[in-house]
Amino acid sequence: MIDLIDPVYLLTVVFFIIALERMGRPNTAYSGIVWAGLAMALSVAVTFLLPGISNLGLILLGIVIGSSIGWYFSSRVAMVNMPQMVAIFNGMGAGAAASIASIELLAGGGQGPNALFAMAGSITGCISTTGSIVAFMKLQSIMRQSPLVFAWQQAANILILILTLGFSVAFILYQQSASIIVVFLLLDILFSLLYGFLMALPIGGADMPVIIAFFNSITGIAVALDGYSLSNYAMIVAGILVGTSGIILTLAMAKAMNRSLVNVIFGSFGRVKEGTGAAAGNLKTLGTEDAAIMLSYSDKVIVVPGFGMASAQAQFLVKDLMDALSKRGVRVYFAIHPVAGRMPGHMNVLLAEAGVPYELLLDLDSSNRELENADVAFLK
Amino acid sequence: MPSDIWLSLYIIILALFIGYEVIVRVPVILHTPLMSGSNFIHGIVLIGGIYALGYATTVVEQVIGFLAVVMGSLNVTGGFRVTQRMLSMFTKRKGQAEHDRPH
CATH class of the missing domain: 3.40.50.1220 (TPP-binding domain)
Known part of the structure; x- marks a missing residue:
């Protein structure tokens, strides 16, 4: 029975590539999501056959809860509000990736190359989680939509990023006491969550799609990193596919709006001056x-x-x-x-x-x- | 083992190129559905969540693993439904489109 897992994962990856390819052409686009959905269902089902797997009841309960909430909201929302749904579901995927990486780090204690990948997965997952949630709240008007800027914002962002990386290094290098490295890990998670939050703050209005595409790509990378630490090639390939396609979409969108990706990452994004092209010619009102x-x-x-x-x-x-x-x-x-x-x-x-x-x-x-x-x- | 990390790097590099080639010529009209579709595809994180919870031994691991499975399933079903609804706009005729209109 165990022999079923790897062939199905391989098939999943092939189906995902076909799905993306089909989604890229208007005539076949709809069939693309059908291929991807089929592959996803198969790969999730086959994962239950893992040798020695336990907590099956909890797993099923989690899937039922997550799926019903996800299906309910995504079926009800109007087409015009779809972008924030993409943002929030992306945030959920990123949260899952961050959680998986944290478990790996807690269990593994920060040793070997696995720890490096899991740590990177945790940081990217956390950043994408809070960033996507901010994007969702802005588009849903739970938060003010306009860019939120304050003095020393860039310096603050860079400081938070340095702290995040610093605690990651500390976690991996400091091997004396198990309880201290847990503290390092918690601080690391806290600061990367904060960084994602701060990163999305100065972005607003028409710039939102760029940051959503960017976080989508980051989540893909987080999933690939998790895939590495779990030795799961389906997750590696699917994650990298999303990571690359997401970055290309991000660049295409940024280019369409005369922004650069560096500005996205370092948060000066929203401060770019609004266009002031005055209307030329005669204007007259019309009944x-x-x-x-x-x-x-x-x-x-x-x-x-x-x-x-x-x-x-x-x-x-x-x-x-x-x-x-x-x-x-x-x-x-x-x-x-x-x-x-x-x-x-x-x-x-x-x-x-x-x-x-x-x-x-x-x-x-x-x-x-x-x-x-x-x-x-x-x-x- | 080093061979494992090299194998992974080969896979990553090849996947990078496929990701690029598949996406680079997509018309603008499909950018949003495609972003949503790739959002669904990274829902594969759910199988990672099943791994994590399935092999969890301590209560802390179980709690985090459970959260991962819930969030992963949200990503999968939400991502699927959003993409499927968007893409159905490209196939339906007018009468059906009117019918699907939100109330």
Whole structure:
């Protein structure tokens, strides 16, 4: 029976790669999550066959509790609030990774290369846990959304990071007394949790997706490190896949917003000056009727949706408007800024929810081209 | 053993390249679902939680292991459901999309 575990883990890894690959193309995207889900179910099921495993009742209880809470909230939340759900579930995964690493460290007492990997897993897991929770609370408006900055913030962050690393080194090098290294471990966990918290504080508004993608990637790395200390190759490969893809997504998003990743890590992120591009040309106010006439007599209309449309759930109305205009022979397109909505692609999901075909959604380059010969562009 | 660490490094390097190649050409419209999908994939941490709790001997280890299993399951089910709901927007026709609208 034990022979089943490794083949299934290998299959899991292959399925995950296929899943990611399929999720990268619109036509096959949905089947991607099905492949990944199937692989996950198999690998979790087969883990129960581990030799000499105990506490089975507790494990099942934990899975039932976690799964019901997770399913309940993720099924209820509106599509517009999905980004914070990604943040909170990422934080949970990171918390799990940090907990596993702590158990390894407590049991192993900080010896051998395993301890180094487990320590790194603990630090990254803790940082990603509190960071993701802050991101969740900001997007959910439990915390103030605007960047929170204070004097000496960078110095404080760096000091906390140094303390974190210092206690990690102390934990690994100091082998005299078991109770003292437990204190080192606790301080280490405390400071890395604090660092994650401080790291997310100065970030707000449109910058949130970058930090969520970044923490997602960090969690992947934490999982891979745990995988190493548990000698579990499925966790190593899955973790590294997420770590790499997460970093690439982070860089793509940061680039779209003219930020650098160094600024993300050292927290000066939110302080970058807001753009002050003044509107050029003539502005005049337009009544509803005028707007209706203008739209229905134009040839080509480009809608530039923003977060206002999303938070008002107006994508359904916009779709109705599109249908009405199409009936009159007006061509309607949607120009999607890379970071419209709360994450790159979030706006596309919201419009897809309302039934707008994705062929009508234009990316940045084609939008700029099309905007030049459009009759009306309207911004929401 | 050194051979073990080298083997792991080979695996990590290869996985890095696969992660890069798989993701680098993805269109912007799929960035958010894909981030959510990779969020689900690191839910594999749940099997680490099962290891940790399954071999826990002291009460402290059991408590932390239990927390790890709960949080890991939250990651797995939440990550799956969020991704699945987002991606279903790309397959459904209008009538069904209206039906799935939050109330």
